[in-house]
Amino acid sequence: MKGSDISAFAAAARVSSPAAIDHVAPDSLKGIPRRQTNPARWNGKGWNEFVTALRARNIEVCENRQTCGFYSSDSGGLAYGMPHGITLAGSAAQISAILKQAQLHRVPVTVKGGGLTTEGESVAFGGLLLDMRGMSRVISVDAQNMTVRAEAGVYWHTLAEVLRRDGLDYLSAPLNLTSSLGGTLAVGGIDINSPRLGCSADQAVSLQVVTPTGEIKECSETLNADLFERVLLGYGQFGVITEATMRVRKFTPVTMHYFYYGSLREAMEDLQMLVREDAADYCGILTIMDKAVNLLVAFDSDGRERAFFAGWRKRLRGHGELGFGLRMAWHYALRPWRVGEALYLLGRKQELEPAFNPAHFMEDGRIIDRAVVFGNQVWKFWGGRKMVIPDLATSADKFVEAIERGNAVCKKYFPRYTLYCVGIKLSGRRERYEMSCVPPDAAGFAYGCEFEPILGDTVYSREYLQAFKNEIYEIGVEMKTSYYRFGGMMKGYIRRAFGDELVEKHLAMKRLADPAMILNPDVIF
């Protein structure tokens, strides 16, 4: 489909016009083949025997329809599946018993932490859904060794609440408050300090894991190292993480600075320069539009902030607020027909600025609890009952091209959207990176970008949203990048992006670890 065709398609597909084209017609996704990702679904066989066996072991399984209905989707709100029953995780022993029975009766078990996936990775298409949030205790804080041991269902936010009582903080976590520790270790965990500190999975010191066959094992880089490497960034394929020991740090308030760019490319190049040269404690890109790009830079200490302003500021091509405001005013003065765009920019800025700097979270010009502020605002401004956030994870070399191509796709489909880009420090060459969100050709740093349309009150069909995501994912296939959202509805792309050989290798490992293929069967394979 040509660019102009798809724009017309985009306009028609916004359901403001009821006479829009039929989205479920076989040709509605021209050029984007539909994929049946899991032709051989489990059909309910063995469920009753499985539940009876669990109940005999005092394990509660809730089959109430309202409760199961609650768990029928994830944050994406596009993938729907009804579990047969729900169990609230209670202990490693309980999970071990569940998995042993699941192997015996060949009943699928899907593990859910915060459920913040957007491709249905944490949705159970039948079988048992294990809600890990039942295991949410912070077990111990070791201020001497700067570690914390916690149950894997704990929300990062809850962990932060407990750590703060000792003046401590976690290192990196997703900016959304309600992702769980275990779910994040299974997928990565990117923060705006990941250019310095890496992803959450690389901050794990040791784990307690229940393997798909029900063995309870402790693992680390030195103990059961194979399991450790398989489970981190393992998308719940090789075991259920029940406890984790994580590195922690001293809590610090943060000073923030924003630089504004009229060019996405310049902003991306500058971001890469800051990441490469370790110029800031936190940095990332957030766009309002592709001609209004915000490069955020933040610091834990005055020393680092001073060094940045002495050394790097002058190398950045971004402007301060006033300079950028004047440039934009000039830009739109010459293009009065674009007044709507100018007003959108202004309105968005006026909404976002106070929201990201609320007085009661500021002290001496520093922001306290930046994760709380950012997490809340992410939900407020970008959250919705449907969330469409396809992404690409690339090596340094491919970053700019991949994001520019993704930006062009966004533009075709949506009038307003946001890009969120960050760098991720890698910790050498790790087995855990193989077939994960870390691109195979990345060395030193990887880069990620989320493409998030602002859906507002417009109702888009599921097909339309899926077509958009597919086009972003196709870029990954063509450029041989990776994805942060990895699996579920987009698992068809994993084989295409990584190739049969690698996928078959992992499938063989999975078969060995999980003979009945019961643990998170709908995520990757």
Add this chain to the structure above:
Amino acid sequence: MTETTAELLNSRIRSGYEHCTGCGVCMLTCPVWNQTRDIMLTVCGRARVLQNGGAPEDMRQSLAACVLCGACGSVCPAGVDTVALTTELRMSLADGTGRPEAQNRIQGKTPPVTTAQKLFFPGSAMRRDENIFRSAARLLEQDGYILFDDTEISAIAADMEAGVRPDQDRLTRFISSMRGVKHIIAADGFLHRHLRQWLPGARVAGLGETLLARPEVKKAIKSTDLYIIEPRGYHADHSRLVNLYDRMRLETGCRLNTSLQRAAIPTGAAGMRNRGPGRVDPAEQARWILHHRRPERVVVEDIDDMQVFKNIPGTEVIHIAQLVS
């Protein structure tokens, strides 16, 4: 359409539950979640049940578990009026969720028409503690507040909390008697949102906020104190009060019972006053508030919180009204 359905429809319009994204941010501050980890007992669960076409009857247990502290509403990014949602759903249940003996048990006196502009509603809990009640009334009298016999409105509030829809005539009589009132101090935070709705011309404030405006009270708060904000009133006007209490914290150096999201961590005791024990154990909440904190003294705004903290060994507890007496 049955009456129940009509009421539910009303509540849907008012609470905005349909905007709930399921983000779960409300759970982070919810004492029921904190103690049960059962999502179906939270407002996030209730909103999703409604979105999926469920009825109030499907969430009877969940509705009963809520202590109406309002912490969830003050952090909800989608702006769902969570307290309205829960109270309306409770009232939509045929028999409410309060224990029967708790419902309608107090029939207060019909209030006389008042010509006063500044009233103090001490609430049923405070009336039971003569000393604190007198101290608070004395301090407020100095600012021109008249002690008001609020047994009738306390009874209506208790009913509403238990899931009994207030009798329109009773309510109308109360509202008409308040015509000239400009300022109300209500010790029971549950009343704040309702008083603001019923008496839009009156400024409604909490006891703590009002007493803190007195320099000698603020001065009496020490940096070694842990100050327990009354959560229901605080959350009912969160965007204003969060800044007020934050300034107080900075000025006095004391600590607050606030979470990282700046919600007030509730003990849940007030929610049990009219309904008896439920899923939230106030002692466990108090232990979490005190976790890794060693305050020399705990200062409470809500009389219901006094006993909860007093029961924790080694904790000195004082009510804000006693600070300068």
